[in-house]
Amino acid sequence: MTSVPHPPASSADPAGRDSGAGAAPGAGSALYTRIGRKLKQEIVSGVYAQGAYLPSSGELGKLYGANKNTVLRALRMLRAEGLIDFGRGRGAVVVHSARKVGLAEISEQLRYVVNLADVSGISRAAVVAAIHRIPPSQGPRPAGALPAAAARRGRAGRTAFRPHGRGAA
Template structure:
């Protein structure tokens, strides 16, 4: 699995790491039961702080995509293509990334979402 981060991106590095894992899960590169690299080894390979990796992993845990197990590390448990909140969060993150590329402000994105709800 290939992790990529762009320090020049406005997206926080932890979010970029989480996005790499989401993409790998969505594309079938990793599956439930697969272990992710340890936070320390991934931090070393990317040249980032271990806490940055842990923030990305914690975001994925909160979305129900991985479990963080003491002694076993990060293990994939969910599939964002399977539906539910994890799938919705994946689409929200894609929306936010697209909005950033277009240079939209947070307020403009919220207005668009509200218009879509109406």
């Protein structure tokens, strides 16, 4: 799994502040909803691909001018949609990217991996062998399904985020 650098800033941020002309989109909705929509747009557009880690909730809070609890509420919204999975100490990982990619984009990513391997002294044959060892994808996971690492640990290893005042599920 890979980490993706912070996305470039747009003219309107999720906090509703607009650095360009015109009104900020979604200015009438809650901040966590706007942050969630922005992150979802970035996942769908490929800024965060399947398997990529989102920045920490603290980093996202600084990026979007929100406190950590507001960011966590947005992340829970995306988890309910089946786009990400996260837990305390594990970070938020994209489990389903709605965007389909073409062979040209995959080739570009492979070119990057091969160049990185060349610079690191790893043979192309070793890269190809590593690709062959990767198990085939099972396709998109249903919402609430555990990622492979969490499934190997079992449900007991998973920390659930529950807001205060709600009953146990």
